[in-house]
Amino acid sequence: xxxxxxxxxxxxxxxxxxxxxxxxxxxxxxxxxxxxxxxxxxxxxxxxxxxxxxxxxxxxxxxxxxxxxxxxxxxxxxxxxxxxxxxxxxxxxxxxxxxxxxxxxxxxxxxxxxxxxxxxxxxxxxxxxxxxxxxxxxxxxxxxxxxxxxxxxxxxxxxxxxxxxxxxxxxxxxxxxxxxxxxxxxxxxxxxxxxxxxxxxxxxxxxxxxxxxxxxxxxxxxxxxxxxxxxxxxxxxxxxxxxxxxxxxxxxxxxxxxxxxxxxxxxxxxxxxxxxxxxxxxxxxxxxxxxxxxxxxxxxxxxxxxxxxxxxxxxxxxxxxxxxxxxxxxxxxxxxxxxxxxxxxxxxxxxx
Ligand code: CP
Numbered sequence: 001x002x003x004x005x006x007x008x009x010x011x012x013x014x015x016x017x018x019x020x021x022x023x024x025x026x027x028x029x030x031x032x033x034x035x036x037x038x039x040x041x042x043x044x045x046x047x048x049x050x051x052x053x054x055x056x057x058x059x060x061x062x063x064x065x066x067x068x069x070x071x072x073x074x075x076x077x078x079x080x081x082x083x084x085x086x087x088x089x090x091x092x093x094x095x096x097x098x099x100x101x102x103x104x105x106x107x108x109x110x111x112x113x114x115x116x117x118x119x120x121x122x123x124x125x126x127x128x129x130x131x132x133x134x135x136x137x138x139x140x141x142x143x144x145x146x147x148x149x150x151x152x153x154x155x156x157x158x159x160x161x162x163x164x165x166x167x168x169x170x171x172x173x174x175x176x177x178x179x180x181x182x183x184x185x186x187x188x189x190x191x192x193x194x195x196x197x198x199x200x201x202x203x204x205x206x207x208x209x210x211x212x213x214x215x216x217x218x219x220x221x222x223x224x225x226x227x228x229x230x231x232x233x234x235x236x237x238x239x240x241x242x243x244x245x246x247x248x249x250x251x252x253x254x255x256x257x258x259x260x261x262x263x264x265x266x267x268x269x270x271x272x273x274x275x276x277x278x279x280x281x282x283x284x285x286x287x288x289x290x291x292x293x294x295x296x297x298x299x300x301x302x303x304x305x306x307x308x309x310x311x312x313x314x315x316x317x318x319x320x321x322x323x324x325x326x327x328x329x330x331x332x333x334x335x336x337x338x339x340x341x342x343x344x345x346x347x348x349x350x351x352x
Contacts (some may be wrong), residue, residue: 025186026067032192033064037351044349048164049152051174051221059225060192063185065342065351078108079350084139087113090146095311095333096166100143103340112139132158141347147284162347169281170212175343176310177218179336183328187306191229201231204273207264207293209237211244212280215310220251227255234267235260237290264293268300275308278316288314301326308332
């Protein structure tokens with residue numbers, strides 16, 4: 001460890017080629033998706049609470065805009081100069097808070113950040129209604145993460161500025177799902193096309209619990225906008241009832257085809273995409289589900305298969321996979337900044 005560390009300290013930090021899967025792919029989206037900003041107009045000054053608010057055209061245009069921000073950062077003219085984002089995170093977060101803040105900063109805006117409920121009137125029993133009323137006067141947009149799934153709806157009642165749901169309990173995490181879709185589109189740009197050849201259809205598995213994990217719930221909703229592209233969605237879980245009431249039926253009505261199994265290794269050799277997550281927020285704390293499933297260097301992954309993970313990870317995803325071509329989870333986390341830039345500049349109508 002000492003030797004490794006001293007080498008790190010002695011070597012100059014030279015710019016190295018970015019060794020992240022998917023780094024070159026945003027250019028493919030620019031060519032594949034014809035620009036049409038019209039569908040985005042319906043998102044201007046609107047709150048974002050649920051993945052159900054987005055249609056396929058909006059997702060494609062947001063991905064196109066994100067790929068513009070990703071490939072041409074020098075062309076970003078700081079359109080949010082003078083605008084203030086209130087970043088209210090009442091539950092721990094690494095990626096969502098920091099990538100929203102990075103996105104807003106890159107667009108030129110300023111930020112007020114709440115990272116501890118005890119530092120606001122909530123500690124004195126103040127209601128979210130009243131806090132929402134105050135925030136109207138202090139900023140131009142709120143991003144809220146709260147363990148209580150109703151909190152975003154309570155604040156919405158008094159807010160006159162847009163709010164973006166940064167994760168509400170076990171309910172939804174719509175912008176994480178947008179980042180997931182952006183990663184999928186970059187990996188397989190054919191997903192952008194209205195028709196997909198049968199041979200190009202994707203076999204995707206979720207190692208997780210759709211009824212209890214907000215990231216999975218929102219992702220499946222967005223995937224239903226691209227339903228014909230998925231040959232089958234395999235849910236790998238040891239839960240006997242992995243779906244919430246009516247969830248599977250609704251997604252099937254939208255065109256997704258599901259199969260549920262507990263045998264991960266039997267499925268891995270035929271899967272193109274493996275999405276894994278163990279964390280579910282329940283009440284004021286998180287619980288880990290499906291911890292008997294683990295991906296590591298010995299897992300029988302199909303050559304060319306990609307792994308997605310919303311992170312944070314535990315032991316379910318071995319670090320030895322980080323240096324393999326299966327690792328798309330870092331690209332997924334990196335791309336979240338650009339997808340959030342696209343969404344924020346759309347809501348504030350500064351995208352043109
Ligand atoms: N993916 C995600 O929501 O990560 P954080 O909890 O770190 O924000």
